[in-house]
């Protein structure tokens with residue numbers, strides 16, 4: 001039995017996954033192996049991946065996992081999402097996965113939760129079906145962790161909203177057909193932000209030049225400009241000036257999805273390292289015949305298993321609609337931090353080959369670096385878990401991203 005088959009078989013031992021989840025996992029796994037894994041290097045070199053992949057992923061049900069059939073979804077649960085993320089590691093291509101994650105778990109759930117029927121018809125269903133690509137626009141050049149500091153304004157002008165400002169680091173930003181956009185609608189710091197469904201074919205909207213990144217090279221990460229863009233007021237998503245609070249709640253789903261993705265790529269790193277270490281000969285024996293490596297990987301497998309239970313505990317609470325801010329925050333903090341050490345050591349086993357683009361391990365190591373930064377930095381996770389004293393917190397007008 002191949003290492004990865006063994007790991008997949010072990011996973012089925014978890015009590016939460018049903019036959020339906022397993023079928024879904026197997027379908028996504030096949031898609032990743034057959035249609036993506038072999039192309040990752042070429043797409044990285046081209047700094048892009050094909051837009052059609054969104055449609056293919058949608059046809060397999062990746063974007064409608066927890067969405068009602070009325071809007072094109074299959075109405076499964078968070079365990080189905082866990083099965084999907086677990087399978088997505090076989091892309092060997094974190095760049096691709098972040099774009100799919102933005103569609104599946106950063107934008108679609110917000111519209112599903114807050115949208116009116118007409119908004120769901122226009123934005124949700126086409127996104128679930130992969131006909132429209134979505135992005136989430138929160139961060140700006142001057143505001144990342146401190147979401148309430150955003151400066152992009154959406155001013156009411158008659159029946160329209162006039163939007164001016166900038167967004168930075170927006171995944172899928174250049175290819176998006178629409179953006180779930182956070183913008184200021186009043187001067188109040190936290191009570192002055194609204195969410196807006198922003199179609200990108202509007203006059204005054206433009207995309208800046210490509211951002212040169214250390215990793216996630218093929219992923220579209222954009223700098224967006226809004227110069228008096230006019231859109232109908234009916235594109236306001238949810239209640240006016242409630243956007244900050246919607247985002248804070250929604251970020252739990254984003255962080256849970258991120259934890260699942262990171263967990264999945266830690267598993268992949270271990271699979272790749274074990275496979276390589278079993279065949280590469282050094283000084284007349286396999287690399288893994290050196291006890292130092294067997295012990296190192298044993299420690300990492302143990303830590304990743306502990307991380308899995310932390311993530312699954314958070315997921316179980318979210319899945320049952322229970323409060324889970326602490327658990328989700330811990331899961332995001334722990335997995336993203338652990339991933340740095342796991343991927344580093346797994347790459348080390350490959351020696352010089354690990355440092356080339358021929359093997360996926362280098363790409364995974366490099367791309368996992370993002371996750372102590374994106375979806376809320378590790379420092380912010382710690383601030384959520386251990387906030388300053390109440391008196392200071394009031395003075396500083398928390399919360400933060």
Ligand SMILES: Cc1cc2nc3c(=O)[nH]c(=O)nc-3n(C[C@H](O)[C@H](O)[C@H](O)COP(=O)(O)OP(=O)(O)OC[C@H]3O[C@@H](n4cnc5c(N)ncnc54)[C@H](O)[C@@H]3O)c2cc1C
Nearest residue numbers: 136137138139143144145169170171373374375376377379
């Ligand atoms: C590849 C990529 C994709 C992204 N995709 C998106 C996207 O799709 N949509 C989107 O809206 N954003 C996106 N982001 C932005 C991301 O969410 C932000 O980069 C992140 O929230 C951090 O914000 P910042 O970069 O402005 O850092 P800052 O907020 O300026 O923080 C700088 C440093 O200060 C630390 N810090 C901040 N506050 C504290 C504190 N109280 N105590 C101690 N340390 C602190 C931070 O942890 C960090 O180390 C993406 C970023 C990247 C790199």
